Amino acid sequence: MNWLIVMNKLLLAKSAVAGTFMPVQATEISKQVDNLYGFLVVVSFVSCAILIGGMIYFAVKYKRKTQNDKTAYITHDTRLEVLWSVIPLIVFLLVFAWGWIIYHDMRTMPTNALEIQVTGKQWAWSVDYKNGVKASEVVVPVNRDVKLILASDDVIHSFYVPSFRIKQDAVPGRYTALWFRAEKLGEFHVFCTEYCGTSHSRMLTKLRVVSQADFDKWLTEESDVSGLPLAQRGAKIFQTRACASCHSVDSPVVKVGPSLKARWGTPLNVEDGTTGVFDENYVRESVMLPQQKIAKGFPKPSPMPSFQGQLSEAEMIALIEYIKGLN
Amino acid sequence: MSTSRLVNGVEVASHYRDANHQYQSNKEGLWLFMVTEILMFGGLFVGYIIFHGIYPEMFAEGARSLDWKMGFINTLVLIFSSFTMALGIYFIQVKQNKKATIALAVTIACGFVFMLIKYLEYTHKFHLGLYPGRMLHMHEGAPEHANLGMYFGFYYCMTGLHGIHVMIGMGLIGWVMIKNMRGDFNEKYFTPVEGVGIFWHIVDLIWIFLFPLLYLVG
Amino acid sequence: MGHVSTGKSYINEEPGLKSWFTSLDHKRIAILYFVAVMTFFLIGGIMALLLRLELFSPNTAGSVMEHIPNFLRKAGDTPADLYNQVMTYHGAMMVFMVIVPGIPAIFGNFFLPLQIGAKDVAFPRLNLLSWYVFMAGAALAVSTFFFSKIDTGWTFYTPYSIRSGTSVVMMVVAAFIMGMSSILTGLNFIVTVHKLRAPGMTMWRMPLFCWAIYSTAIIQVLATPILAITLLLLAMERTFGVGIFDPKLGGDPVLFQHFFWFYSHPAVYIMILPAMGIISELITTYSKKTIFGYTAIAYSSIGIAAVSFFVWGHHLFVSGQSEVAGIVFSFLTMLVGVPTAIKMFNWLATLYKGSIEFRAPLLYALGFLFLFAIGGMTGVILAVTAVDVHFHDTYFVVAHFHYVMVGGTLMAIMGGLFHWFPKIFGKMHSETGAIMSWVFIFIGFNVTFFPQFILGAKGMPRRYFDYIPEYEQLNKISTVGSWLIATGFIIALITVIKGLTSGAKAPKNPWGSKTLEWHAESPPIMHNFEQDPIVTAGPYEYK
Incomplete structure (x- = not known):
């Protein structure tokens, strides 16, 4: 029964390893992947232990004693060489097949999803x-x-x-x-x-x-946002259009584009030297035609995508209302 | 090392045993280089075949705008030039260096004819506005397929790269021709001529693949 | 034995700096490569330190990139843009300018002719030309620094590389030119091996380093032309918009990945095979024992070279390529594992009953075995389709290829450097310095990259300028590790400089090695050998 205990310990080690490093398992497939990964980690650990352990053992055991040490003259050993070619091959084919089964599940789309x-x-x-x-x-x-x-x-x-x-x-x-x-x-x-x-x-x-x-x-x-107050609707659009990934709204920190915190009504320096005011028309122009007036100190061409034809007038108004409210 | 010695009238670099050793090595190096040339064009052919599979009609439209007669004449010119190139090597081997010079000169002339026809084809295309990619802008009518520019992308890329090779080849043949006129070659030593010859044959061979792919398939 | 050295060597036979830049001697050209590659390694390494410094903490308190001097940045580049540029240069320089040319062009150039008993490589002029071509490409690559940089990552994936407003075309042309140099070097070595072996030096008596360089050369010649044409098409795409890779014009961006990896996966073996060759040399020498399974190791080099052409699709498991393609590429990738395992076990068996001397090169070789075992096994993990879906493009991959490329190739370069230092320069370096450098590099390496496996398992994607707070601890450890590695390399540099300036004169064969290069003077004379060698036995006859 000894080998059962060893197997049990291995399985425990496997789940411990997989559990420590992988994120939460939130699907059935993630459990299957982790099982396979755990197996791979154990196999890797064992083979590294053989290689590295063997290396350290030999290095210590056969440390040079005198300058005239005689060494064994061993050119090869066919049986050994076949063994360490075939065993890895079998292991590799096993994990390949195992991976294939799970991969097939991942790639087969369910009906009625x-x-x-x-x-x-x-x-x-x-x-x-x-x-x-x-x-x-x-x-x-x-x-x-x-x-x-x-x-x-x-x-x-x-x-x-x-x-x-x-x-x-x-x-x-x-x-x-x-x-x-x-x-x-x-x-x-x-x-x-x-x-x-x-x-x-x-x-x-x-x-x-x-x-x-x-x-x-x-x-x-x-699906029922139209009933919300203008500024809240604007906040929603700001979020769904992912404006927040480039523009911060709660601090003056520059992400990619200018921060919009307390920006409304402030004077504006355009990159071509002209000036203006951060108002309704400027915001509208910047959203629709972002390359027109790039604020000083920001890259040209601007990485801001154009929303021309993507935002309705009503949405634009809501968005402007939201930005006004950031002061 | 650059030091060399003369063995039977042939200059042999010091790291080679004899003239034949040097000759065999040079020849192998040349063939390996040819392999890389073929592989490079091979990559282009693979791209061509993939997109031909996806857009067969568009490629057919592109092929229609090429004049297969021009391409066919060029094919004949190159095949003939391969023949005169081989003749050049043969004449050196049989100690008829004067005749070899003539054969090489004819080969260069063929190269000129090829490039001239290529030039006429290109200017005709430019005249019609058939440029590669997004620069394609037909003066009369519109292309049937919006991405016809891709065909001309392949056309200019493949024939352009090949054309560069033809010009390099002409330069190399000119070089060995001058060397031959100076009397650098004899029946024992003609490695550069043979090397340039191999290059020229490969350039010819690539054209023999290009011609049907671009002009005829479609 | 009783021979008196004339004191002449390839180093002093032709005086003057100019003679170095016009020299056709393979040893001098190797030195030219050595200086160039090490310079690029220094630049690439500083960039790596910068990247790690940026990732020391999440990007809330400002960025290290803001301290990059103004003349090196374009107006309007955000810290994230600068990070992406540094990341791209680090990758592109380390791959195209350090690791690919590294071992073949430096040690291959120097020792391939010596080990097979030749006076030079087959085409000395071409060899010098390769160096100039390489330098031209490298200069072009570095010059993009002062224009608009490049931020595509070293892989140039389309369509990002078509749209990015940076000097992609220039960089791509630079890589194309360096590729030509690589082809010419490979071609030169193949002919050298075929034609210039000394009398009695059969293929099966060649040192394993030569087999490794030979296999590498084959890949260089067969794979690089495809890279050339891929990069040419990318340049066409950007200049003319031909629509081959651009989906907006009916092209296929994934086709670029196929083309790119058709070269770049074999290129991975261009990077690692020569390293394996060096390891074979080191292990036999310092265990004073004949190599175990010479034929198997030689064949496995050729085997790896052959299979390497059919595994590129394992970079595309989640790209949308068909399931069948994924399975086939996964299967073929498994096959590469076998020859690699054979090599590992053969080296292990060579140590058995040896007489092992703990010198720095041996430590580097053992370090290689240690790191490569981990790098190799994680490679198998990544080759399993279902598991790769999770790990693809995460730090697990970053850790894996650094274990192979740095833990493997760089350890071998360092080991080879200290092994051959007396032969190349004719002086002895400090053993303590060499060992100290190993200690720092080896420990630092593991501290830097092992946490990255865990980061990857936890899901941190690669090429990230910023990360979520839960990844902070491991990133901190990793950054500290990078400082240890840097210390190790500084120690190595000092050791080399001290060895060059004040090292004792090296004897012909300080380590009791058996291969032919140790029969030449230290440093060798212009034509390598005083008398043309005649070979009567295999390379590792420690009887």
């Missing part, structure tokens, strides 16, 4: 639900198959949820997809993992897993 469109854009994700709701974070119901259809407006981005162990590039000019079935309620990080320029590291968002009832409630609430 809740489909959500996610679009990457420098430097924010925009999320579209079937009923027209637009959001900057992904909200999904628990215990339900969800399929994200990924696209990109500009360069390649990659949608990554560490707690789900899933990742997929969003490639401009085509659609890619990934799926998951969240089993834990809560908020999870979403990172962009394909380098996409200046604010790549700030292209973060949240994936929120809620109960089906909360999800339904959220969806109806979100």
